[in-house]
Amino acid sequence: MNSKIITPRTLKGFRDYLPETMLPREQLIATAQKVYRSFGYTPIETPALEYLEILGGKGGEETDKQMYHFQDHGGREVGMRFDLTIPLARFVAQHQHELGLPFKRYHIAPVWRGENTQKGRYREFMQCDFDTIGTTSLVADIEVVLVIDVLLRAIGIEKFTICVNNRKILNGILEKFELEGKSVAILRVLDKLTKIGVEKVLKELTEVLAVESVAANEIVKLITLKGDRKAILESLSPLLAGNKTGESGLAELWELTDRALAAGVAEERLKVDVSIARGLDYYTGTIYETFLDDLPDIGSVCSGGRYDNLAGLYTKERLPGVGASLGLDRFLAAMEQLALLPNAKKSAQVFLVNFEENRLSDYLLLAKQLRDQGLAVEFFPETKKIGQQLKYADRNRFPVAIVAGESELCEGKCQVKDLKTGESHVVSLANEAKEVAEIAEKIIAMGKGIG
């Protein structure tokens, strides 16, 4: 009827996930779910669309501008969520009495931002948040470090550094010099440290913001402290002496890191970094950033912090909390660069050749028997030439192919082929193909070991 072809394409800033990318992405999500659950975080889901009033409530100009929003069929002003934090705030305010506090949740879902597209930035991306709401206990802060540590190792990353800081330390030093009134502007300048360097930061503080030279020097000295955990924490002590906010932040950092180490985090993976500030207005206590030692340039792959009052816009009840978020897509890109992604193009490891038309039921039964033993089996739907089918198996990187011609089936046997080495085993189909499954598994396991 309509013969005009519509060019198939995705929107600018959006992308499709093909199986090769989607397989490790799904595995990563499953690992995150498992680790979050093992610490007692429970899953929730919220709608992609919310009242604009709810999403706009946060007041961040930048996010408001980037938000996808429109009028729905019922004339309601609606928006697509641009993070999982606002929906969490709305969710907890709405359901707090059903949920009970403390409430530990994780939420793995896509968010949308109409930002300018840059390298590696998309307008749709996945967030993997976990948070504990309703407690000021430092135990919840400590657990965030433990989760990040377990999660990264579960994914197969060994070389990473979890950097922690505490906003009270920065606030303390500003209080000490009576600079609280300028804190937002000062923090904004400090955030540029790695970009513009110490000299320019000092210049901006003193010349643009009129901070006294002594104060500016001490602030910069504080945020550029280098060394191991103990050395930094010990150096902070005199700088913050006499200021309650700063001392409390320092005490929290000591306890947080001590406990995390006692609970099994390796010393070399935990660092105190006073320069990290994250989301200037938002966080009030512990702050986390996580870097891959082999790829420091991609930035933090897992970040978060403690906030005093999550849901103040939606409820009068004060709901403190702490949590972090795994940057799934950034992480996937990193794993690709580190060659940590599996090589698979298909879900199944076993490819079953469709050879003899009148043996279809035998093939279907064999596939069933192998699946019953836990193997994933792709059966070719057409009885094409065996060479063509094996080419398909090879192109799609199956480690194992099973070939059963008429003569083999008559003898109650089949061939199990190692597609990497080309080696072939003739194996009995007896006992519900138990031996076939065993040999296939052995070949798959060997391939994993090598590749």
Add this chain to the structure above:
Amino acid sequence: MNSKIITPRTLKGFRDYLPETMLPREQLIATAQKVYRSFGYTPIETPALEYLEILGGKGGEETDKQMYHFQDHGGREVGMRFDLTIPLARFVAQHQHELGLPFKRYHIAPVWRGENTQKGRYREFMQCDFDTIGTTSLVADIEVVLVIDVLLRAIGIEKFTICVNNRKILNGILEKFELEGKSVAILRVLDKLTKIGVEKVLKELTEVLAVESVAANEIVKLITLKGDRKAILESLSPLLAGNKTGESGLAELWELTDRALAAGVAEERLKVDVSIARGLDYYTGTIYETFLDDLPDIGSVCSGGRYDNLAGLYTKERLPGVGASLGLDRFLAAMEQLALLPNAKKSAQVFLVNFEENRLSDYLLLAKQLRDQGLAVEFFPETKKIGQQLKYADRNRFPVAIVAGESELCEGKCQVKDLKTGESHVVSLANEAKEVAEIAEKIIAMGKGIG
């Protein structure tokens, strides 16, 4: 700053998933992923937003009206996907040369439709589609039956019926009476059979559509055939004799059902039902619907069929395919009605009481040891009174609590409490808490056994 409270609420037709619902939902998705993968279907993902031109291409008035669409920041007309089939068509047309054919994919993702909200219908819901593209082989049709059968049993459903039909049978009988020109109108009347009954269908066919009485009677006779698979297939034979389309559909139904039975589908779970027609214009061959024997009224929980040309709007290449979709949310509602959902409110099964402030590191280490042995452990973040903590554990339906006071820890021991029976075991913490984990696991397993 802003002291006005925004009422926390979701949009009409949308909903939050609280942990109690989200836990089984996540489990259901994981099971579907596993089953789909075991047959060689690979995961893909496509954007929630697409060019309006792509989504509107299908031309269905109803879906066009329900689609959420708007102008984005760049002035593009965009829409939110309302199913996963159009995105699949666009995806395959766009990437077919990278993908290679045949291509088996699954896609589990939310879709949005601004429909009138009725009982149990939401404007955002999850689809779980699986399809094989690029082959006309009946093997792909047979596999759809096998997947549905394995999937439902993997979820824990034993009593279900997979109903199959073939559109060629209906087309054949219409051809026989030279009624092809009226096929859309006739199928629409036949679709009302269960609602309005045989008499009224006959009346509408003859009076409204001017179908001759002989033809109308024979059509209705055909779609109301009752009996077991063989009886129905045998009765169809004379009705379709001499019509090639009908005979080919009948032959396919014979082979499809024969092969599915040979491959292990139980006879009582597979039914031929000539009355199912599904999505009138869309399907061209096999059609599937699946009913839960204990809840026939909720309708089909897994439906699909074969189509001749998936992506005709986006490519000149002809891409036939076959697949089905699990109605996740309908399914969840059904499982709830059948009391098949687990009772959990939390991810973790083990609740660790936070008792002695100065034993925090011991608790964190114990939690780690139990997690290392595969247990999910929630550690209470505050050192509240033990009674309060156990109340929290009880309210959140933890099967096991671990209590370790100062005296127990001094002896290198802890208490493992069965929260259902109230029974308590004093257990050694030696060997990385191996014995603690064993007893906790035993209690959890017993709770599962009882229900």
